[in-house]
Each structure stands twice: as C-alpha cells, then as structure tokens.
Amino acid sequence: MTTSHTASDGPAISQPKMFKHGVILCLFCLGFGLVLAITNEITLDDISARAIEDKQNSLSQVLPDELHDNNPVTDTLTMTNAEGKELTVFRARKNGQVTGVAYEIFGSGYAGEMKLMMGIAADGKLLGVRVLAHKETPGLGDKIEVKKGPWIERFTGLSVGNPPIERWKVKKDGGDFDQFAGATITPRAVLKAIRSGLEFFAENKTALTKGD
Amino acid sequence: MANSDYKTIVKDGLWDNNGVFSMLLGMCPAMAMTTSATNGFGMGLATAVVMAASSWLVAIFRNQITTEVRIPVYILIVAAMVTVVDLGMNAWMHELYKVLGLFIPLIVSNCLPLARLEAFAAKQPPFPAFLDGLFMGLGFTIALTAVGAVREIIGSGTLFADASLLLGPTFKVIEMRLLPSDMGVLMMILPPGGFIVTGMLVVVKRLLDLRAGKEIQMTGAHAV
Numbered sequence: 001m002t003t004s005h006t007a008s009d010g011p012a013i014s015q016p017k018m019f020k021h022g023v024i025l026c027l028f029c030l031g032f033g034l035v036l037a038i039t040n041e042i043t044l045d046d047i048s049a050r051a052i053e054d055k056q057n058s059l060s061q062v063l064p065d066e067l068h069d070n071n072p073v074t075d076t077l078t079m080t081n082a083e084g085k086e087l088t089v090f091r092a093r094k095n096g097q098v099t100g101v102a103y104e105i106f107g108s109g110y111a112g113e114m115k116l117m118m119g120i121a122a123d124g125k126l127l128g129v130r131v132l133a134h135k136e137t138p139g140l141g142d143k144i145e146v147k148k149g150p151w152i153e154r155f156t157g158l159s160v161g162n163p164p165i166e167r168w169k170v171k172k173d174g175g176d177f178d179q180f181a182g183a184t185i186t187p188r189a190v191l192k193a194i195r196s197g198l199e200f201f202a203e204n205k206t207a208l209t210k211g212d
Numbered sequence: 213m214a215n216s217d218y219k220t221i222v223k224d225g226l227w228d229n230n231g232v233f234s235m236l237l238g239m240c241p242a243m244a245m246t247t248s249a250t251n252g253f254g255m256g257l258a259t260a261v262v263m264a265a266s267s268w269l270v271a272i273f274r275n276q277i278t279t280e281v282r283i284p285v286y287i288l289i290v291a292a293m294v295t296v297v298d299l300g301m302n303a304w305m306h307e308l309y310k311v312l313g314l315f316i317p318l319i320v321s322n323c324l325p326l327a328r329l330e331a332f333a334a335k336q337p338p339f340p341a342f343l344d345g346l347f348m349g350l351g352f353t354i355a356l357t358a359v360g361a362v363r364e365i366i367g368s369g370t371l372f373a374d375a376s377l378l379l380g381p382t383f384k385v386i387e388m389r390l391l392p393s394d395m396g397v398l399m400m401i402l403p404p405g406g407f408i409v410t411g412m413l414v415v416v417k418r419l420l421d422l423r424a425g426k427e428i429q430m431t432g433a434h435a436v
Contacts, residue, residue: 020278021278021280021281024276024277024278024281024285025281025284025285028273028277028285028288028289029288032288032289032292035292035296036292036295036296039295039296039299039300040299042303043299043300043302043303043304046302046303046304047299047302047303050302050303050306053306054310137398137402138247138368138398138401138402139367139368139396139398139401140398
C-alpha cells in the first residue's frame with residue numbers, strides 16, 4: 001500500500017482503486033476456493049476407494065489369493081529398512097498365521113528412481129515382483145513391466161540360496177539373469193533392488209513373520 | 213451474434229487458427245503427451261473441457277474483472293477448473309487418470325487457454341466464448357491426436373493402443389498393430405520425435421492451405 005505514495009515514476013494508482021482490485025481478486029479467490037472445497041467433498045470417498053483398489057491390485061499380483069484369508073491392504077506393519085527409510089509391510093495371513101509379506105523396494109534405474117512391489121513367502125521364497133513406477137526408456141528398459149514382457153516373472157519361486165546371493169546379478173556381471181539388448185542398467189537396478197529386498201527379509205525374518 | 217460468426221469460431225478453432233499448427237501454442241503438452249494417439253486424444257479432451265469451462269466463466273465475469281487483476285483471475289479460474297477435472301477424473305475415470313494424471317496439472321501452464329481468455333473470452337458474451345474455448349480445445353485435440361498417431365505408428369508400429377482403457381471395451385476394435393513390434397523407430401517416441409513430427413505436420417497444414425488458396429495465418433497468437 002505504501003508504494004503508491006513513494007512511487008514518483010510511472011502512473012500512480014489511487015488507493016481506493018487499488019483497494020477495489022484487491023477486493024475483486026479476493027472475492028474471486030473465495031468463490032473458486034468454495035468451488036474447489038465442494039468438488040473435493042464430492043470426490044473424496046471415490047478417490048480413497050480408488051486408491052485402495054490400486055493397492056489391492058498391485059498386492060494381489062505378489063500375494064496370491066490362495067495364500068491368505070485376510071485383507072493385506074489393511075494388515076500393515078511399519079518398519080525401517082537398511083537405508084533408514086520407512087517401509088510399510090503388507091501381511092498375508094491364513095488362520096492368523098503370516099504366510100507371506102509384501103513391501104516396496106526401490107532401485108535407481110537409467111532415468112531415475114524405480115519403485116517395485118515384492119512379495120515373499122514366510123519360507124523366504126519369492127512370490128513375485130512387480131514394477132509399480134519407473135522412468136526407463138520406452139521400448140528398451142520398460143520390458144521390466146509385466147505388461148511388456150515376461151522377464152519380471154522369472155523371479156517367482158526363487159530364494160536366497162537358489163541361486164546363491166552372489167549370482168543375483170545380470171549375466172554380464174557374472175550372474176544368472178538375462179539383461180536386455182541395449183539396456184543393462186535397468187535390469188541391473190531391478191536385481192539390486194530385489195537383492196536388497198531379500199536381505200531385508202533375511203535380517204528381519206522373525207519380526208516380519210511372527211504376526212502381531 | 214450471426215450464424216456466420218459461430219461458423220468462423222468453429223472453423224478457426226478446428227483448422228484456420230489451430231492452437232498447435234497455426235499459433236504454435238501449448239507446445240509443452242503437445243510434446244510430452246503425444247507418444248501415442250490415445251494419450252494425445254485424452255490430453256486434448258481434458259484441455260478442451262478446461263478451456264470451454266474457463267472461457268465461459270471469464271465471459272460471465274468479464275465486466276467484473278478489472279484490467280489490473282485480470283491475469284491472476286484468469287490463472288485462478290483455469291487452475292480451479294483444472295483441479296475440478298483432476299479430482300473428477302481421479303474419482304470416476306480412474307483408468308484414464310492413471311495414464312494422464314501426471315499431465316493434467318500441466319494444463320495450468322498451457323498458454324493456449326490463457327491466450328484464448330485474453331484474446332476472446334474477455335470481450336465476448338458467454339455463449340460465443342464457450343464455443344471458442346470448446347472448439348479451440350477440440351482443435352487442440354485433433355492436433356495432439358494427429359501428432360500422437362504419426363509418432364505411434366513410426367515409433368511403436370501400433371495405432372490407438374490402449375484406446376479401450378480410455379474409451380471403454382467397445383473401442384478395442386480400433387487398437388491396431390501396423391508394423392511388427394521390433395520395427396519401431398525409438399526416436400519418434402522420445403522427445404526429438406515430438407519436435408520433428410509437429411514440424412512436419414505444420415508444413416503439411418500450410419501446404420494444404422496454400423493449395424486451397426488460403427492466406428496463411430501465422431499471426432494468430434499476436435492478434436490480441
């Protein structure tokens with residue numbers, strides 16, 4: 001408000017007029033704020049329902065239905081992983097016994113972070129790995145998506161020891177797993193993420209499977 | 213307003229003064245979202261809805277919005293409409309939202325809606341303004357779908373892949389594979405492809421206009 005007194009150059013805006021502009025802008029903000037509040041209120045329930053469905057969809061791919069009679073989306077446990085990141089663990093139970101757990105693992109790919117969901121049975125066997133989000137090159141690195149190719153299904157049924165942990169690498173690095181033609185960094189990152197996920201399970205096995 | 217004026221609005225929006233091919237506005241979504249025809253089409257439609265709604269609103273309030281505060285008010289209106297579309301799509305068109313969700317907020321920074329508000333809606337009654345927003349948006353949709361189709365055919369060998377996610381299972385029939393999957397030219401899906409294809413299509417449009425004996429409109433964006 002004080003600038004209009006001191007400004008000697010340029011056309012000065014008179015105070016009442018400036019006040020009017022402020023009021024107009026304020027009224028528009030109030031009006032559209034109200035519109036947004038109402039829209040938010042109307043869509044709130046549907047949006048949270050969709051978010052739960054999404055979680056369920058990604059979990060059902062790594063925690064097979066026959067393994068549980070509970071709802072893993074709501075049966076969660078919060079843990080801290082080796083990097084100090086908070087991790088939500090989803091638990092599958094049958095008759096109260098934990099039969100498997102699923103949690104997110106993270107890898108650093110060719111073009112940024114990738115997020116995966118990993119399911120692992122109580123005996124340490126991998127139930128499945130799925131990519132939730134990534135920024136890899138379309139046509140090269142995106143073969144890690146189950147939609148684009150069967151590569152990611154290769155891990156189902158494997159565990160630490162089968163193959164031994166030092167062979168959880170792409171073939172180029174002396175491991176057991178195929179890389180893609182033209183893209184080594186992406187599968188390498190996925191393998192590193194899975195390895196860290198397996199190690200996390202090994203270190204926290206009792207906490208993860210005791211089920212309270 | 214006479215009927216011929218409405219006709220001009222429609223023709224301007226769809227072809228003569230097309231947002232992408234004539235005014236070269238809205239390049240950010242035109243590049244980012246056109247890796248496939250389906251994505252371009254969805255992004256275009258979302259933009260059309262936002263443009264029609266915000267043009268209509270600005271025209272209604274055109275006498276209350278003073279020149280000094282018009283820009284913040286326009287941005288406020290566009291941002292509010294984008295948020296409404298964003299929330300609505302998340303709740304009720306969730307499959308489409310998963311594909312486009314990241315890009316819907318980008319509509320706020322698209323200069324095409326803002327240009328039409330300033331150039332047209334601010335001076336016109338609500339109905340013509342609504343039409344202008346709608347048809348400029350549909351012209352944008354046509355342009356994005358065209359760029360997306362060319363990039364998709366050359367880049368992945370498909371056309372309208374995943375259209376059934378966007379439009380419902382009945383549209384499964386328009387999902388086509390035109391070339392074997394290993395024949396795609398990856399560059400067309402990456403950012404350079406967007407620039408190359410958009411440039412080519414601008415040339416094609418001008419050639420068509422020349423052949424039809426039309427004067428080429430290049431000044432649309434500045435004819436404020």
